[in-house]
Amino acid sequence: MTASREQESLARVLAHEGGYSNHPADPGGVTMKGVTQRVYDAYRKSNGLAPRSVKSITSQELFEIYDRQYWDAVKGDQLPAGVDYVVVDGAVNSGPKQSIIWLQRALGSLYRGRIDGVIGLGTIAAVQACNDHDALIDRICDQRLAFLQHLKTWKDFGRGWSARVAEVRIIGQAWATGAVPQSANFVDGGQAKAFVEDATTAPSTAPADAAAGGGVAVIGLSGTLAELQSQLSPFTYTSEWIGKIVVILALVSAVMAIGGLAYGWYARRKAARLANAIGAVG
Structure with a gap:
C-alpha cells in the first residue's frame, strides 16, 4: 500500500463526509469533516491538549485522526487496491469494527476465523488468498447496504447512504481493476454516522x-x-x-x-x- 493511495482514499472519504454537520437524527452528533466531537475530544486529551469545538480542527489533526483511528485501524497498508478504500470509508461511517466485520463476512469460506471485527493475520491471509478483488468489493458493499437498511435512521439518511455506497463501490472496483477512479461527490445524508446500536429492534416472540x-x-x-x-x-x-x-x-x-x-x-x-x-x- 503506497502513501499516495492513502491520501487519495482519504480525499474521497472527506468528499463524502462534507463539512460541518449536526443533524438531530444523526447519532454522531456534532461532526466536522467526518470527525465527531467525541472522537476529537479523545484525540485532544490523548495529546495533552485542552478540549475545544471540533469546528476548529486543523488539517494536521484531521489527517492524524484519519490515519491513526481509521486507516491504521483497518490495516489499510496491508489491503489490496480498492479494498483498502472501501474498508476505510466504511470505518469512518460506521466504525472500524463494523467495517472489518463486512470484510470478514464478504470473504466467505476464505476466512476461517471468528467474525469479530478484528483484522488480524487470519483476515489478512484470507484477503491475500482472494483472487477477485472486484467481486470482493461487491460483497463488502452488499453487506454494508444491507446493514444500513436495517437501521432506525434509514428513513432519514437512506437516500444519502445509498448514493455513497454506490459511489464507493464504483471507485473501489476501478482501483481493483487498474482503472482510474472517479472523484467522490457529497450527497446530503450520506455523511450521517451509521452505528450498530441504532439497528431496528427484532420483534419479540x-x-x-x-x-x-x-x-x-x-x-x-x-x-x-x-x-x-x-x-x-x-x-x-x-x-x-x-x-x-x-x-x-x-x-x-x-x-x-x-x-x-x-x-x-x-x-x-x-x-x-x-x-x-x-x-x-x-
Missing part, C-alpha cells in the same frame, strides 16, 4: 408463545367440557349449549395456536435476517 400456549390451554378446556357434555347427555338442553361452547372453544384454540405459531415463525425469521444484516458477532 413472547406474544406468539403466549398465543400458542393459550391455544393449547383452550384445547384442554374444550376437552373437559366435551367430557361434561357426554355426562349430561340425558339432559338435552344442557348438552346442546355445552356442545356449542365446545365448538366455539375449539375454533378459538385453533386460531390462537395457528396464529401464535405463524407469528412465532415470522418473528424468528425476521430476527435472523436482522442479525445477519447487522453482522451480529457471536
